[in-house]
Amino acid sequence: MSSGNGTRRKSGKLHFNNTLALDQETQTEIQGLFSKVRTYLKPANGEWCLPDPNAALSHSVEEHCRLQDLKLSLNAVKNQLSDKNVQVWHQHTNSTNRAGKVIAAVRSAAGAEICTQAWCKFFEILGSFNLLPGEALQNGELNTVHLCEAPGAFITALNHYFKTSESTRYCDWSWAANTLNPYHEANGGSTTIADDRLIANTLPWWFFGSDNTGNIMLQKHLLELQAFVANMRRVDLVTADGSFDCQENPDEQEALVASLHYCEATAALLLLSPGGSFVLKMFTLYEHSSVCLLYLLNCCFRSVNVFKPATSKAGNSEVYVVCLNYDGKEALRPLLSKLIRNYGPNMADQEALFPNSLVPESFLKQHKEVCLYFHTLQVGTITENLRLFKGMSSEQRQRLDYIRDCTAQEYLQRFRVSFLPRSRWISRNTVSPACCSVSAGRPLGQKKQTGSFNERRELQTLSWRERIKRGCHATEIKRHRTEAGGMGCVLEGPLTESQVDSWYVIVGAALPEVRNSPVCDGGLLNHLNEALMDSAVDWTRTPPCGSCNVVSTASILSEVAGLCVFTRDSEGNNKKRQCLVFGSRSVWGACESQLEDLVLTFSAEPLFPQRGCITLHDGEPLYQQQLLACVVFSLQTLNSGDALLLPLFSALTRVTAAVVLCLHVCFRSVTFRCPPPSGVVGTVLVCVGFCPEAAAQILPVLTEVHDCMGQLLKGEQDSGENLPAGCERQVLQFVPMEALLTGGLTEFLWTMNSEIIQQKLHLLVQS
Secondary structure, eight states: OBOOOOOOOOOSOOOOSOOOOOOHHHHHHHHHHTOOEEEOOOOTTOOOOOOOGGGTTOBOOOOOHHHHHHHHHHHHHHGGGTTSOHHHHHHHHHHHOTTTTHHHHHHHHHOOTTOOHHHHHHHHHHHHSOOSOHHHHHHTEEEEEEESOTTOHHHHHHHHHHHHOGGGTTOEEEEEEEOOOTTOTTSOTTTSOOOOTTGGGOGGGEEOOTTSSOOTTSHHHHHHHHHHTTTSSOOOEEEEOOOOOOTTSGGGHHHHTHHHHHHHHHHHHHHOOTTOEEEEEEOOOOSHHHHHHHHHHHHHEEEEEEEOOTTSOTTSOOEEEEEEEEOOSTTTHHHHHHHHHTOSTTTTTSSBSSOGGGSOHHHHHHHHHHHHHHHHHHHHHHHHHHHHHTOOOHHHHHHHHHHHHHHHHHHHHHTTOOOOOGGGSTTGGGTTTHHHHTTTTSOOSOOOOOSOHHHHHHHTTSOHHHHHHHSTTHHHHHSOOOTTTTTTOOEESOOSOOOGGGOOOEEEEOOSOOOOOTTSOHHHHHHHHHHHTOTTOOGGGOOOOTTSOOOOHHHHHHHHHHHOOOOBOTTSOBOOEEEEEESOHHHHGGGGGGOSSEEEEEEOOOOOOOGGGGGGGGGOHHHHHHHHHHHHHHHHHOOTTOEEEEEESOOOSHHHHHHHHHHHHHEEEEEEESSOTTSSSSEEEEEEEEOHHHHHHHHHHHHHHHHHHHHHHTTBOTTOOBOOTTOOEEEEESSOHHHHTSTTHHHHHHHHHHHHHHHHHHHHHHO
16 A cells, blocks of 8 residues: 655745744654555456446445444544543644644635635645646646535635646636535534635525535435536536534444435546546545445546545544546446435445445455554544643643644645735625625634533433523523613615615425524524424413513604604695504504604504424415515505514524515615514514615515415416425525625624524523
8 A cells, every 4th residue: 555645736936934944853743744645556457346236235234343443442532532621622632733823824824715724624635636637737627516515615725726826827717516505494503504705705606406405415416416517518526525513423423424425426426527536525434334435436536545634633533535537437337327326315324335245355455454544543643632631741832832833834835835815716706895794793603512522412411491591692591671672773774786686586395494594593593493392382372571671562653753754744744654564453553642743554464483383483484475465565555754563573584584685675774673562472673764766676576476485385386387295395585695695684684583582582491
C-alpha cells in the first residue's frame, strides 16, 4: 500500500511575512499531519472486478471479526469521554488541535467566502490530489455536482481554488448542488443546516427535487437530479459531504449513515463522466456495508484514497474517500441499474451489497490495514487529549502553540493560499444588502450541545416540562406576558420593491408537520412540538394565565386610530376611516362607540387548525387557504388609508410568512400584538394605512394562489388528475425566498414567532 500524500499544487503565490524556522522534530510532526492518507493498490492480475449483479443485494450482512474488534476498541476509548462536559471538552480539544489556527490564518490571508473548517478541508483535498480531470481543463469547461452541500463551503473553496490557480485560468466552471432544503418546514432541525448564506443568493443552482425537501435519498430525486444537470456536457467532479447528527448514539455512527453513503455513491456513479473524480465523506470503515462500498469504488475508479485532512479534527472518525479517474458507467450499467432500483433510505439496512465470498481476500487485507492505520491515529489523539485534559505544563502549552503556528504557516505555503477579492466571490452580486439580510435576527449555526453525553442521555428520559426548565429558553418561557408584546416591532411600508412579476408557486408533498422554520428559533419550536405531542395536553382548552396582562381591544383600537392619517372634508371634519376586523363583534365591538373617526366592520376569522394537526401549526392547508381568503377580501374591500386587524395563529411556514409580506407591501405600517385580546393563542396583526395601488398589483397573484390551494384541497393536481391516497400536495411557497429574506421582514417574523411560541409554552407549562 502507498502512504504518500498525492500530488500537490505547483502554482500560485506565497502570502506571508513571518516564516517560522522549524526544527527537525517539528518538521517531521507537521509533515505527518498533512500525510494521513492510504491508497489502495490494485493487484496486477485484475482480480478486483465487479461481482455478478445477480449476487448484489441478495445476501445477508456478514460481520468481519477483526474490524469489529477495532470498533469495540475505539468505542471503549471514546466512552471515556461520556462524563466530559461537551463544551469544556471541545474548548480543550480546540486548544490541542494542531491545525486549530488554520481557519483564522486563511481568513486573514485569503479573504475566503464562507471560510469554515469544511472550506479548509476541501481546499486541502484540492491541493493534495489531482481532482480536476486534465481533459476538462484542456477543453476549457469544468462541471461539478455537490451533494449534501449546505452551507456550501466546498463550492466556495472550489471557487477560490479555481480563481487563484494558474491551471484553471482559461477554464469555465459550472456547478449544481443539493442539500436538505433549509426552507422546507418538514425537514428536521437536527438534520438540516440552517446556514443559508450561499443558498439564499444562488437558489437557481440548488436542486431540492419535486417535493421540495432536497432529500437525496429518494429514488425519484436521484433521477430528477440527473435531469437537473443534463445541460452539463459532462460531469467532472462529484462531492458528497453528508452526515446525520449521531451524537446521541456515537457508537453506531457508521451504521447510521451507511444508507446515505450508498445513496451518495450511487448518485456519483450515475452522474460522473469517464475520467471524473468523486470525494465522499465517511467515518470508520468497520461495517460490512463500508467494506462493500470501498470495494465497489475500487472496481470503478483507477485510484481510491482514504484521506484524513490535517484540518479535520484528529480525534474524530471523519475521513474522505478520494476516488480518481472513473472508468465510466458503461461497464457498471447492470449493477448500477440494480442499485438504482434498490435506492432509498434503507439501502444498507436490508441486504449486503456483496456477499463476503465475492470480496477478494487481497482487498480485505488492504482494507484492514487502512482501518488499523486510522484507528491508531484516532485512539492516539483521544488518549493524548485525555492526558492533557488533566493538566498541561507551560512547556507543553508553549510547544503546542508553536506547532499550531507552524501548521497554519505550512497550510498557507503548501496549498498556495492566495487572496481572492470579494468581487470574485460566488455571492458577490448580493453581499450587500441581501446577503447580509439572510442572517438578520436569527442565528445560522446548528444548535450547540451542552453538558456531558451522560447528562444529555439522562435529559432524554425527563418530561418535556423538565427539559424546558433546564433549557436555555426557560427564563423567557417562565416570564409573564405584558401588553407591550409586539410594540416597537414594526414593518414600515408600503414596500415598493416587491417585484410581484417574479413570484411563482411551488407545490410539493403535503407537510406532515412543521419541524423547521427559517423564521423561528429551532429550540423553541422543538419544545413546543414535544409539548403538543403529549396526549395529556390540549392547548385549545388551556386556561389563561392570571398573572399575564393581555392587551385590550380598546388599547389596540386606540393605537389604530392614532396611527391613521385622516383627511378633512369641506367642513373641516375628519373623514372616517374603516377598520376591517376579522373576529367577533362581541370581542371587538364593546368600545366601538368611543371611536369617533374609526368605523369597525367585521368578518369571520380563519378557523384555527384542529387538534388532529397541532404540530402543523400554520402549515395546515385549509387554514392557509382561509387566511389567504381573508387577505384577498381585505385588499378588495378597503379604501386608501384604512386599517386591518387580522388574527394569526403563527407564521412559521413560507406561505404564511408570504402573507405577512403581502400586508407589508400594501400597508403603511404592520405590527402585532401578542397575546391577542380574543383569548385565542396566537397574535393579531395590526395593519394601518392601506395602499390600493400596491394591492392592485398583488391581488391577481393572491387570487391565483388561493384558487390553486382550492384545487389541491379537492385532491386535484394542476393537470386535473386525481391523486392517489397518501400523495396529497399543497402550496409550499409563492414568494421567492430572496424576497422573504430581504429587509426587516425576517427579523419581524422571528420576533413575532418567538413571542407566539413562548406564550403557548408559558400556558402549557403552567397548565
